[in-house]
Amino acid sequence: MNPEKFxxxxxxxxxxxxxxxxxxxxxxxxxxxxxxxxxVAVCAVDAVxxxxxxxxxYMARLKTDGRPLLDSYFVFEILGVLLGGVVxxxxxxxxxxxxxxxxxxxxxxRLAFALTGGVLMGVAARLARGxxxxxxxxxxxxxxxxxxxxxxxxxxxxxxLAYFMRRQWT
Amino acid sequence: xxxxxxxLGSADREVGLVVAVLIGFAFGFVLERAGFGRxxxxxxxxxxxxxxxxxxxxxxxxxxxxxxxxxxxxxxxDFQVIAESAASTTYMWPMLIGxxxxxxxxxxxxxxxxxxxxxxxxxxxxxxxxxxxxxxxxLLFSEVYPLIQGFYTSGDQGQMFLYxxxxxxxxxxxxxxxxxxxxxxxxxxxxxxxxxxxMSGEEPQLVPVAPRRLVFATFGFATVLGLALLTVPVGARTxxxxxxCDACSVGRIDAEELARRMLDEPWKLLxxxxxxxxxxxxxxxxxxxxxxxxELDSYGLAYSPGVKDLVLVDADGLGYAPPxxxxxxxxxxxxxxxxxxxxxxxxxxxxMLTADASDEExxxxxxxxxxxxxxxGSKAAPPPPAKATNFTAPKKKRGGGCDG
Numbered sequence: 001m002n003p004e005k006f007x008x009x010x011x012x013x014x015x016x017x018x019x020x021x022x023x024x025x026x027x028x029x030x031x032x033x034x035x036x037x038x039x040v041a042v043c044a045v046d047a048v049x050x051x052x053x054x055x056x057x058y059m060a061r062l063k064t065d066g067r068p069l070l071d072s073y074f075v076f077e078i079l080g081v082l083l084g085g086v087v088x089x090x091x092x093x094x095x096x097x098x099x100x101x102x103x104x105x106x107x108x109x110r111l112a113f114a115l116t117g118g119v120l121m122g123v124a125a126r127l128a129r130g131x132x133x134x135x136x137x138x139x140x141x142x143x144x145x146x147x148x149x150x151x152x153x154x155x156x157x158x159x160x161l162a163y164f165m166r167r168q169w170t
Numbered sequence: 171x172x173x174x175x176x177x178l179g180s181a182d183r184e185v186g187l188v189v190a191v192l193i194g195f196a197f198g199f200v201l202e203r204a205g206f207g208r209x210x211x212x213x214x215x216x217x218x219x220x221x222x223x224x225x226x227x228x229x230x231x232x233x234x235x236x237x238x239x240x241x242x243x244x245x246x247x248d249f250q251v252i253a254e255s256a257a258s259t260t261y262m263w264p265m266l267i268g269x270x271x272x273x274x275x276x277x278x279x280x281x282x283x284x285x286x287x288x289x290x291x292x293x294x295x296x297x298x299x300x301x302x303x304x305x306x307x308x309l310l311f312s313e314v315y316p317l318i319q320g321f322y323t324s325g326d327q328g329q330m331f332l333y334x335x336x337x338x339x340x341x342x343x344x345x346x347x348x349x350x351x352x353x354x355x356x357x358x359x360x361x362x363x364x365x366x367x368x369m370s371g372e373e374p375q376l377v378p379v380a381p382r383r384l385v386f387a388t389f390g391f392a393t394v395l396g397l398a399l400l401t402v403p404v405g406a407r408t409x410x411x412x413x414x415c416d417a418c419s420v421g422r423i424d425a426e427e428l429a430r431r432m433l434d435e436p437w438k439l440l441x442x443x444x445x446x447x448x449x450x451x452x453x454x455x456x457x458x459x460x461x462x463x464x465e466l467d468s469y470g471l472a473y474s475p476g477v478k479d480l481v482l483v484d485a486d487g488l489g490y491a492p493p494x495x496x497x498x499x500x501x502x503x504x505x506x507x508x509x510x511x512x513x514x515x516x517x518x519x520x521x522m523l524t525a526d527a528s529d530e531e532x533x534x535x536x537x538x539x540x541x542x543x544x545x546x547g548s549k550a551a552p553p554p555p556a557k558a559t560n561f562t563a564p565k566k567k568r569g570g571g572c573d574g
Binding site: 009012016029042089097100111121125129130132133136138146150155161 | 189190194197211222226252272278281296297335382533
């Protein structure tokens, strides 16, 4: 079975915009990804070394509201993202295990790059108080000055390094 | 103003969390349909032969922005109120550096944090590795946080919006951004064709132009509508805002929430006390200013930037929002129960807990006691110790010396 085609990018953009708009109107919040992932990570640390979380200023403040670490809006939201991704991929006939990579790179190097890039983005998203979802998309639509600086910087950073990463992708 | 439904963050929090899953579901579904579960598709943005990332992202930004502008024009929502509740504070330097690093991480991993979740959801192991990396990276950030705290808070501009900098209404700027976006989209199509030929030597596939035209036309229509609604007289809009507010009674804050916000973010509050001057002079909420209701009109609330939340305090709570206050461009909150409620909460000693109080009651007591101490300078007694569970006395040894 051939997988379904991807949506026209302009149509996908408008639909994504309507999702963001509903989130603004119903919840008064935008979309997010890295914040929820951070909570899950801190929760994992909390399970093995609770004192360490309490001692760290940045992690401890997630606990100040007295609720369990996972009892948070954006944790539930990324759970939804995961479900939505699974359902969409399954319905389109794209749900199969594998490693997506360019023609010139091996599986283990590809996975090493995926992990390294992830670590870099984890640091970057905390520093910038959000990632492409929470900062660029959400703040961009609300015309926040810092979010637009962030968004332009993301593209600048990507293009600056693209030449050195070309063996991985092309 | 009807939206957003504030109760979803407080009283109906459980419903709010269900909504979170639904919104997330739609978010993940669309990202997957756009092709963002595949790192090669995302990375292609940076080699210019497939600009889907740019088109989807910028298209979504313009859609949400224009939608909010139109909702604001119709009096359904308030652009600035939502902007202030959903956008983060601008810290210029960490956001610039964070953006550059995130862009670098994007081209290295082939995903951004949100799309890595969708990648993993589609069964792609590289996506899973990227999520794990994002988790590890944010923990790494927490570990080095004490060292970089100075940089983390540098360039603090408060909440800063481009329409404030340019001093134009959001609707006008949104229209400008939409026009710019359409220009960029047309440019992106050209660039894509050139680089597809260059990289693969093949002619680019023809894509149907109908959806593109429809989307551009919708953007144009929404822009014009947003601008047209700007010309509706402010008086009429204020009227709508007042009626809506009275109808759905949004914009109340209770004494506990006020105390919490006064400790957390006092710079976001503008507290106006409308009681008799003598009562204000005798006792007042710290940081509040005195304004008689009759003076409110001449205070120029309509011309303030509206960045702070305006909190109105009366003796026993205002039953309605005064029309002068409704001209305030930001959020207007009335202190529920007025100064009497504040006095009962913050200035009187909290009632002592019984020993079987729940953890929640205990936390509430401690917060109230700390507020009481801050406001009055006198310290309340500590709560009774938590009840030890299942305590059984050790068994006495039987037998021995004198027993026999």
